[in-house]
Amino acid sequence: MTKHARQYGPLASIIATALIAGAATPALAGGVTAGTLIENTATANFEEAGTPRSVDSNTVTVRVDELLDVTVTSLDTGPVSTTRSDAVLTFEVTNPGNGPEAFLLTPEAAVAGNDFDVTIRGVAIDSNGNGTYDEGVDQVLTGPLTTPVLAPDARVTVFVLVTVPQTAADGQTSNVQLTAAAATGNGAPGTTFAGQGQGGGDAVVGSTGALADARGRLSSAVASVQLVKSVSLRDPFGGTSAVPGSVATFTIEARVSGSGSVANLVVTDAIPAGTTYVPGTLALDAGPLTDAADADAGTASDASGISVTLGSVTAGTNRSVTFNVTIDQ
Numbered sequence: 558m559t560k561h562a563r564q565y566g567p568l569a570s571i572i573a574t575a576l577i578a579g580a581a582t583p584a585l586a587g588g589v590t591a592g593t594l595i596e597n598t599a600t601a602n603f604e605e606a607g608t609p610r611s612v613d614s615n616t617v618t619v620r621v622d623e624l625l626d627v628t629v630t631s632l633d634t635g636p637v638s639t640t641r642s643d644a645v646l647t648f649e650v651t652n653p654g655n656g657p658e659a660f661l662l663t664p665e666a667a668v669a670g671n672d673f674d675v676t677i678r679g680v681a682i683d684s685n686g687n688g689t690y691d692e693g694v695d696q697v698l699t700g701p702l703t704t705p706v707l708a709p710d711a712r713v714t715v716f717v718l719v720t721v722p723q724t725a726a727d728g729q730t731s732n733v734q735l736t737a738a739a740a741t742g743n744g745a746p747g748t749t750f751a752g753q754g755q756g757g758g759d760a761v762v763g764s765t766g767a768l769a770d771a772r773g774r775l776s777s778a779v780a781s782v783q784l785v786k787s788v789s790l791r792d793p794f795g796g797t798s799a800v801p802g803s804v805a806t807f808t809i810e811a812r813v814s815g816s817g818s819v820a821n822l823v824v825t826d827a828i829p830a831g832t833t834y835v836p837g838t839l840a841l842d843a844g845p846l847t848d849a850a851d852a853d854a855g856t857a858s859d860a861s862g863i864s865v866t867l868g869s870v871t872a873g874t875n876r877s878v879t880f881n882v883t884i885d886q
């Protein structure tokens with residue numbers, strides 16, 4: 558019993574020494590590296606008939622098993638604002654275990670509570686390590702979606718590439734979940750995979766269950782356009798009747814609402830039958846435009862109607878186009 562107890566004392570101190578030695582190199586979340594052999598021999602010192610003597614025990618060797626652990630975090634600073642188009646969610650997968658391990662990745666778009674679900678286009682690894690997705694540079698994973706083998710404490714940035722559906726309305730949100738699982742296996746902490754650890758030892762599931770997930774969030778930013786047309790009349794007698802010779806002023810208001818902006822916005826209108834365009838009356842936000850196709854935003858003619866190019870318009874902006882026609886005599 559005494560000898561047995563003596564073996565544990567030095568063994569404990571040797572483990573402590575190993576941990577301290579490990580602290581000199583980058584600290585490992587999983588502790589002593591898997592496959593490390595911890596050896597211990599106890600020594601007993603005593604006197605026999607006044608002569609100091611010592612005797613060594615047999616050597617006990619312990620091989621450190623591999624702990625399987627994983628963490629996943631979202632690296633997006635907040636909801637990723639997106640239009641109805643492609644978007645990228647950024648995650649980080651870390652190996653906090655004590656042995657090299659690859660991790661199987663599973664993205665999931667259908668998360669409870671979503672206003673809309675994205676389509677997942679792919680999962681990519683940040684091959685050039687710059688933290689942003691570079692199409693054609695960063696490796697898009699194929700087949701089993703698996704990270705490279707990560708050394709203990711190593712991490713990798715993972716991109717989930719998604720397409721936002723056309724049905725997503727402004728302000729709606731959607732979560733996308735990324736799950737990572739140790740390639741060797743996962744399960745309840747303490748689950749053992751015999752002989753599958755680094756260096757031929759066992760692989761043992763750690764406190765994370767060797768399975769972790771995180772969610773990234775998308776916020777749909779969609780701009781929409783509403784066109785509101787109105788007319789005011791001025792007849793030849795100073796009234797507001799629609800009679801031959803009356804002048805009709807049309808106002809077309811383009812109201813851009815929601816978030817973000819719309820691009821290439823062009824407002825067109827035909828000159829109504831039975832009326833004639835009044836040359837020089839086209840205006841944008843009360844500023845006159847020439848009828849000719851030239852440097853300004855507008856063109857107008859009786860045959861082709863009016864056209865005003867507004868280009869990119871930010872949500873929350875209203876633009877107003879006006880022109881006059883006369884009711885034919």
Ligand SMILES: [Ca+2]
Nearest residue numbers: 656657658755
């Ligand atoms: Ca491993």
Ligand SMILES: [Ca+2]
Nearest residue numbers: 687689690691
């Ligand atoms: Ca990159």
Ligand SMILES: [Ca+2]
Nearest residue numbers: 847849851855
């Ligand atoms: Ca013009």
